[in-house]
Structure formats: structure tokens, C-alpha cells
Amino acid sequence: MLRYSYISRGYYHEQISRYLEYFDHSMMRIYVFEQDIIPAWESVWTGLCSFLDLPHDATPPLQQSNSARQIRSPLVSWAMRQPVLKRMKNKVISRNANLKLRHALSQRAPAADPEMIAALNDQYFKNDIKKLETLLNRPLNAWR
Secondary structure: OOOHHHHHOOOHHHHHHHHHOOOOHHHOOOOOHHHHHHHHHHHHHHHHHHHOOOOOOOOOOOOOOOOOEEEOOHHHHHHHHOHHHHHHHHHHOOHHHHHHHHHHHEEEOOOOOHHHHHHHHHHHHHHHHHHHHHHHOOOOHHHO
């Protein structure tokens, strides 16, 4: 069962519309991760720096920061979330060793089922995506 807050956070039309009540569209830049940033992050960076009137001579390195990994062992996963154990671990193990340990204990999360994504989009997000396409005046093919 999905929690309502997860669903409501996915209604971007409503969220962006609230911003547009206070800010003109020309004052905002809205990027779609799958359509804009992944295929052309350097041009997004350059465009964003220009929009903000910032120097854009140095392109930041693109690093994978969320590799969708999860701890294999339920016991280790539980232990690493406990505040007391987490503080002890952070005092005993260096940050670099902690990252290596977490990587060694983790595995790639399973890919989301495309049929499930299509069903969720159809049930919850289809209308919001259509309204958002109209609001942004662009197709959102990555979300269909």
C-alpha cells in the first residue's frame, strides 16, 4: 500500500502552480532529470549559470551520489539505523572506511517493474502529467 504523502509529492503541477502564483515563469528554470539533466547535464549547467548570471567556465564533475543500493542483511541494516550504534560506528570507523564497509555490505536495489510504473502513472499521475505539460509548454515523454 502506498502512503499518501509519497503520491502527493509526485503531483508536480500543483506544486509548480503554487510557485507561479508568486513568481513569473521567466524567473524560474524547471528541468526534468530524465529528459534534461541525464542526456545533457553540461548544457543544463551552462544554461543554469547563465540564467543565474554566474560564471560557468568550470563544469562540475558529475558524480553518482545515489546508486540505489541497499544493505543485504536485515540485521546489519537495522543496526546501522540505530542512533546509538550509528554514533559508535562513526567514532570508531573513519568516514572512508565507513563508505567502503557500506559498499561491501550493499547490493543494487532491484529495478522497478515497468508494468507497475505504468499502472501507478495511469492510476495516480496521468492527469497531473498532462496538466504539467500544458503548464510548462513541453512534452514530458520520460514520465509516460
